[in-house]
Amino acid sequence: MNGAQALLKTLADAGIEVCFTNPGTSEMHFVAALDSEPRMRAVLALFEGVATGAADGYARMADKPAATLLHLGCGLGNGLANLHNARKGKVPVVNIVGDHATYHTQYDAQLQSDIETVARNVSPGFVRTAQSTAALCQDAADAIAAARGLPGQVATLVLPADVSWGEGGQPCPPPAPPAPTAASDEAVQAIAQAIRSGEKTIVLLGGHALREGALRSAARIAAHSGVQLLAEVFPTRMERGAGLPAVERVAYLAELAGVQLAGARHLVLVDAKSPVSFFAYPGKASDLVPAGCTVHTLCSPAQDAAASLDKLAAALGASATQPPLAPAQRPGRPRGPLTAPKVCKAVGHLLPENAILIDEAITSGLMLGVMTAGCPRHDLITLTGGAIGQGLPNAVGAAIACPDRPVIALIGDGTAMYTLQALWSMARENLHVVSVIFNNASYSVLNVELERVGAEQAGPKAKSQLDLKGPVLNFAQLAQGMGVHAVRASTAEDFCQALEYALAHPGPHLIEALVPESLAGPKRKVLPWLLRALPSLPPQVARALKRKIAP
Amino acid sequence: MNGAQALLKTLADAGIEVCFTNPGTSEMHFVAALDSEPRMRAVLALFEGVATGAADGYARMADKPAATLLHLGCGLGNGLANLHNARKGKVPVVNIVGDHATYHTQYDAQLQSDIETVARNVSPGFVRTAQSTAALCQDAADAIAAARGLPGQVATLVLPADVSWGEGGQPCPPPAPPAPTAASDEAVQAIAQAIRSGEKTIVLLGGHALREGALRSAARIAAHSGVQLLAEVFPTRMERGAGLPAVERVAYLAELAGVQLAGARHLVLVDAKSPVSFFAYPGKASDLVPAGCTVHTLCSPAQDAAASLDKLAAALGASATQPPLAPAQRPGRPRGPLTAPKVCKAVGHLLPENAILIDEAITSGLMLGVMTAGCPRHDLITLTGGAIGQGLPNAVGAAIACPDRPVIALIGDGTAMYTLQALWSMARENLHVVSVIFNNASYSVLNVELERVGAEQAGPKAKSQLDLKGPVLNFAQLAQGMGVHAVRASTAEDFCQALEYALAHPGPHLIEALVPESLAGPKRKVLPWLLRALPSLPPQVARALKRKIAP
Known part of the structure; x- marks a missing residue:
């Protein structure tokens, strides 16, 4: 079994079933190995930004990573923008970038570039170049563990051509999925106390706090304690619609976000980042937290948002509150010139x-x-x-x-x-x-x-x-x-x-x-x-x- | 005068007349300043790879750099592949990448990324983030000098929004263009001696050695001394056609390049890199130089290829040789099903x-x-x-x-x-x-x-x-x-x-x-x-x- 075949088996054993590809010559053994692993679906893209963006969209909906297959540093460059979006969304991606054979890099051939440096921007937590066929699958298992860690991230595995084509690949068992913890008792108590103060409190939901379970818990807290809910400006994935709590998103325009946040004395972050202006503007504040507002963190993106909100709801006595839910309601059929x-x-x-x-x-x-x-x-x-x-x-x-x-x-x-x-x-x-x-x-x-x-x-x-x-x-x-x-x-x-x-x-x-x-x-x-x-x-x-x- | 206006004047004073753009919010002051500098033409691209590739193509033909205008690290990422091509072709590009205002980066807003790290791959010789409006134009002059240095390169100037919009911009006079030198006497004598030995010698022409003057000198040497000329596999720009010396390019397929180079005892590099295989293949050599062949460098890409070849021709007594030139000749009009x-x-x-x-x-x-x-x-x-x-x-x-x-x-x-x-x-x-x-x-x-x-x-x-x-x-x-x-x-x-x-x-x-x-x-x-x-x-x-x- 060559390196590529063992790598594909390792990926599939870990439940990674889709690879979004835009391969070149240095990835030909990976491509040739695709038929050895029936569990792996390869989806060709005509541009690397499509492959990386597809891996991002896949993981948002599948709640597990896909792999990519990119062609050296330039292919990675083309895929960088959508890997950036995945990074900011804390989305797991196993980003596989083919490289020249290890012994070929010294010749500075046309496509030679410093792949690790390019990758570091979108994969700050995991960039590794596989050094041998024997160790490749452990590298892959480490990349998978990093990608689906807490929180999810882009993990980049650079795959030299000779590591891929070399014989002696050893598939690696899948790493155990991590188990996130709920907010600490201290955080819950401090936030419960702030909410009980009656001062205006906004709970900002992001990341996994915008899935159904967390949304319902947050809505119970809001209905019970009178706090206001907001969702982060650009959610990775938000469940919504009739029968779910409706949560307004923070506005993109900082001037409008300022109106939404005005008067808050407490801002509670639930798997969310403290709100800042998207861009800077002359004479405008970048930090959108109103003066005099205390920022509390209920749970970080590495923790379990739903369990944390449940704990907070219990502490407030809101566990049995029935929150208002969005009624089923559609706008009418539009007519006339399109706008x-x-x-x-x-x-x-x-x-x-x-x-x-x-x-x-x-x-x-x-x-x-x-x-x-x-x-x-x-x-x-x-x-x-x-x-x-x-x-x-x-x-x-x-x-x-x-x-x-x-x-x-x-x-x-x-x-x-x-x-x-x-x-x-x-x-x-x-x-x-x-x-x-x-x-x-x-x-x-x-x-x-x-x-x-x-x-x-x-x-x-x-x-x-x-x-x-x-x-x-x-x-x-x-x-x-x-x-x-x-x-x-x-x-x-x-x-x-x-x-x-x-x-x-x-x-x-x-x-x-x-x-x-x-x-x-x-x-x-x-x-x-x-x-x-x-x-x-x-x-x-x-x-x-x-x-x-x-x- | 704000920073952006002073920057545009500095660029135009240095003869940079075209900017290939794909701007976003952080570049809006640069965009607004375009109308203040009538000598600057702004060409909008719908994707950054078009802007960077256009800057590359422009400089190859204009023999001077264009500027780019890209939107933060992600825009740079999208432009990376064609900047890589420019780098490998030693093509001058003044690569301007907008960034968040200096005081905004601490907030890690959505588009925040490490631009310098991304840029370093394609701009190893010059990456600088402008720190103040007052110093911006000196930074720009340094970038211009680096871009059109010896040899040409991609120089990346990161332009924070507040440096751009700040008042007090001071245009900077253009840096003096560099003057390349010819090959050293020692190199010329050593190579003349190798050629005079009568052993099979191949002269590999690259970079500026593929322009008319250098080609004619090289052809004189070939006609006089019986050396064989080859052009590098992927020229940045090659002048050719009827009335010019015809020079065959090294083949892309290493197996075929090996045939072209077979038997050479001396390989003379003229603004060219010693030939290597584009990719590695199992069991194949990456270095295409035949065993027993000595590699000589007449001149590096930082030197004057035409003057170097003139010196070599003079040393060999070939200055007055009439080389064979490609005859005017066209193929017939093709007919039938297209291939x-x-x-x-x-x-x-x-x-x-x-x-x-x-x-x-x-x-x-x-x-x-x-x-x-x-x-x-x-x-x-x-x-x-x-x-x-x-x-x-x-x-x-x-x-x-x-x-x-x-x-x-x-x-x-x-x-x-x-x-x-x-x-x-x-x-x-x-x-x-x-x-x-x-x-x-x-x-x-x-x-x-x-x-x-x-x-x-x-x-x-x-x-x-x-x-x-x-x-x-x-x-x-x-x-x-x-x-x-x-x-x-x-x-x-x-x-x-x-x-x-x-x-x-x-x-x-x-x-x-x-x-x-x-x-x-x-x-x-x-x-x-x-x-x-x-x-x-x-x-x-x-x-x-x-x-x-x-x-």
């Missing part, structure tokens, strides 16, 4: 049972949360690390993890172009994914950001950097070129019909929503905090928002 | 004066060199670092550097998918680029590599990793979706007609050449060394090659 809010409304109107909703729609998706709050239960996946180009690859992985669940991915036009090759993998694997692309021919969010950073004297050259006109992209054609059924819609009626068709016909579909450029205007009554925030915004931002959201 | 060799023949038949030819056709392009050897003078750009996805972005940059020259980019299908977004930039900037995509629905080179590494028991899962069928990509549709005029051709007649049309109509065009999968069979008489090499190959490789190239 971004109408797309969100249509998704809310038609979202099927048990769907996986992937939101990388940036400004166009502002209405999505509101419009789907009362839909049938679904999972929401978002852009954890801010590296755009995540949504379509995530959809590939999610659909492979959950073949019986429909996946709907809402993607901005600028965003879609980073990893559009994901569409081909959807077609090849015949995945039931509906990709909705908001085509407003603009990096719309950047027009807002240009105003926010105070760079308001934008001239024509600056503005041209933010528009995607000349030529306007035709995503339906792009999708068809990769074998994906696709249509364009410019009315709400056409969009609804296309979405109904796509949901009824398993396999990949793309719907290109032709929408006017705007902040995808939330209405006054659905996001009241947005309008409450207006007076606190810089005047030109407030004017721009008003113009865009409340015409 | 990869016929595409190369058609390009040779129609290549216009003063074209820029970009070759990333991998196996499909084997005939290209032979078919264009007697064409009108042109420049050839190749895949210096082996990180595929270089050709289309290089074409963007080359066309911007040389707006009056037609650019023809020959690209493999697998290869094209890494940076296909380049087509949009071609359309937006209305560049006269003809992109020819060889669609054989396969990672064809990997089928050969699978055999070469000895992994011959490939099963269906392994083989599926190398084919691009199910679905077959439609590149014409993909191009149209990005606003590029595109057609498909499956006969030589259609292809010739499409190429003639494209060359006659300025602006971007894509021609999708539907060709059968094959090694794009060179004929016996045009690449005789290929067939001479067959007996030295492993039997299954020889059989595969024979089957594919000489049916």
Whole structure:
């Protein structure tokens, strides 16, 4: 048995059943070994960012890692952005990067680069280059243990070609999965005391605290003790919909997040990071915690969020409280010329049972949360690390993890172009994914950001950097070129019909929503905090928002 | 004047006139400052790999660097593969990577990552994070000096948002361009002596030794002293065509390169690296220098190749020798069902004066060199670092550097998918680029590599990793979706007609050449060394090659 064959057996023995690949010559023995391991499914991507993003999406839904197979340092570079998103989302990935044979690196051949250095950024906790065929599978077992550790992470195993092709591979038994612990008694008591003080308390839920069990416990605490719940701004995976507690997410715009957090005297972190501004802005605070607010940590991402919340609920006497749950409720069917809010409304109107909703729609998706709050239960996946180009690859992985669940991915036009090759993998694997692309021919969010950073004297050259006109992209054609059924819609009626068709016909579909450029205007009554925030915004931002959201 | 405005003035004062951008929020002040510097052209890319590959292609043709503008560590990651190609090609690039404001990094916001670590791989000689607005332009001047140093390199300047937006920017005068020196007298004498010995000597030309002046000097030496000339396997830029000395490139396949280099007692490196195998293979040597051959270095990439060759020619008494030059000669017009060799023949038949030819056709392009050897003078750009996805972005940059020259980019299908977004930039900037995509629905080179590494028991899962069928990509549709005029051709007649049309109509065009999968069979008489090499190959490789190239 050569190294590659033993490696594949070790991966499969540990329950790793899918490998998202974009191989080259140095990975040919791994590729050749695929047929020796019937438990391993290999999914080819045409670009490494698709492979890594698919591994991320897979693990979010399967709750276990997939493997990747990348081609040396340059392949890793191409996969880096979505590994960054996985890292920020604490998602387990066993990231396998082929390398030259150990004796070949001294020759500095064309593709030679320092793979470990590139990997360290996304794999700070585990980067290892296998040194021998005999030891390879122990390295792999260590990588698996690191990846699915507490919390999950990207673990990078560099696989030299001769380690892969060498004979004498020794499969390694799978490492034991780790068992997370609940919050300490001290943390629970301190937080219970803060809550009992009656001072305004916000409980910020992140990571695994956004799964059903933890959400119900948190909602019991909120109903019993009057604390306010918020979800982190970009959840790795959030369970939501009718019958589950509804939790509002912290807003992306720091000015609006400030309104949500205003007045809090205690902020309780549950598998979440203390909120900070996504970017810095001249004269604005980066730390979003209000002055005078004490930050408490109930449990870290390495602990068991649900058990921790249960302990807190018990300490507060809230274990038997019946929390309010989101009522089943859908928006009506939208009509007339298509706009971004109408797309969100249509998704809310038609979202099927048990769907996986992937939101990388940036400004166009502002209405999505509101419009789907009362839909049938679904999972929401978002852009954890801010590296755009995540949504379509995530959809590939999610659909492979959950073949019986429909996946709907809402993607901005600028965003879609980073990893559009994901569409081909959807077609090849015949995945039931509906990709909705908001085509407003603009990096719309950047027009807002240009105003926010105070760079308001934008001239024509600056503005041209933010528009995607000349030529306007035709995503339906792009999708068809990769074998994906696709249509364009410019009315709400056409969009609804296309979405109904796509949901009824398993396999990949793309719907290109032709929408006017705007902040995808939330209405006054659905996001009241947005309008409450207006007076606190810089005047030109407030004017721009008003113009865009409340015409 | 804020930091960004001063930076742009410093760049422009140093002759840097183009910035290839894919900005985000942290780069908004740089974007806003673009209109303050009329000498700076900003070219938007939809993916960072396009921006970095365009900067690479630009510098190869303009002989001076462009700037990039990338968005934090993830944007840099996406741009890494083509920066790797630039690094390996010793191409100057001023790589500007926006970062969070200096005071924001402590908060570990979503897009926080260790940019310097990621950059070090492609910028080993210069990575610096600007620390203050006042010092920014000195940092930029240092980066420019490093980029266009001896030899050229990628210099990465990390630009925190507050350094960019801060007031008090002080433009810096441009650094003096460096003056390379010729080979030392000792090196010249030693090599002249080796050549005079009459032992078989090969002069390997790379880097700037593939420009006209150096080529003529090298050819004089060859004609006078009977040495053999070879060009490095993947030149950064090679001047060739009728009226210039014709120099054969070292073959990509190590087995064939071994035939080219066989019997040499002296190998003279002129701005070139001693030849090594691209990849390692079980049981094969990585070092391609034959046993008993002495390697001499006439001049390093930091020296003046043309002046060095002149010195050597003078030492040998070859300064007045008239070398043989490639005669003007074109292949005939191909007819019948399209194949990869016929595409190369058609390009040779129609290549216009003063074209820029970009070759990333991998196996499909084997005939290209032979078919264009007697064409009108042109420049050839190749895949210096082996990180595929270089050709289309290089074409963007080359066309911007040389707006009056037609650019023809020959690209493999697998290869094209890494940076296909380049087509949009071609359309937006209305560049006269003809992109020819060889669609054989396969990672064809990997089928050969699978055999070469000895992994011959490939099963269906392994083989599926190398084919691009199910679905077959439609590149014409993909191009149209990005606003590029595109057609498909499956006969030589259609292809010739499409190429003639494209060359006659300025602006971007894509021609999708539907060709059968094959090694794009060179004929016996045009690449005789290929067939001479067959007996030295492993039997299954020889059989595969024979089957594919000489049916």
